[in-house]
Amino acid sequence: MDIIEILKADYQRFPVDQTYSIYAADVYFQDPLNNFRGVERYKKMIKFIQTWFLNCRMDLHNIQKLENTIKTEWTLSWNTPLPWKPRIAISGWSELGLNSNGLINSHIDYWHCSRLDVLKQHFS
Incomplete structure (x- = not known):
């Protein structure tokens, strides 16, 4: 299966049953809260x-592959496990770098x- 199709399927069922085999063992991950290396940490x-996140959804708005980079645009939403269970939404994009074997070796998330x-x- 094509990596784009795998990513689309992973986004649809996020965070359940993600396809970790598309990531390099030493993948570099970064978002506004974290940065680390390794698929096990991911x-x-x-x-x-x-x-910890309730009713988690990852809505994929766009995905495109440009040479050795895949860019996705998305909205992540969930209910926080506080007594009033607020619904939180973060929109952003990811830049996924591919190595020579076609595996994701960097995954950098940006928030809007x-x-x-x-x-x-x-x-609120």
Whole structure:
């Protein structure tokens, strides 16, 4: 299966049953809250999201491959496990770098909002 089709399917069922075999073992991950290296750490982060975020959704708006880079545009939303269960949404994009074997060796997420904007959503 084509990596684009795999990513589309992963986004649809995120954070459940992600396809980690498309990532290099030493993949570099970065978002506004984290940066680390290694697919095992990435699995732990996804497991954290799966465990603590309620009704998690990853809506994919666009995906395109340009040579050795895949760019995705998305909105991640969930309910935070606070008594009032606020619905939080972050829109952003990812740049996925591919190595010579066609595996993702870097995954960098960017947000269209600040970390403070995300925090404020919990209380609005």
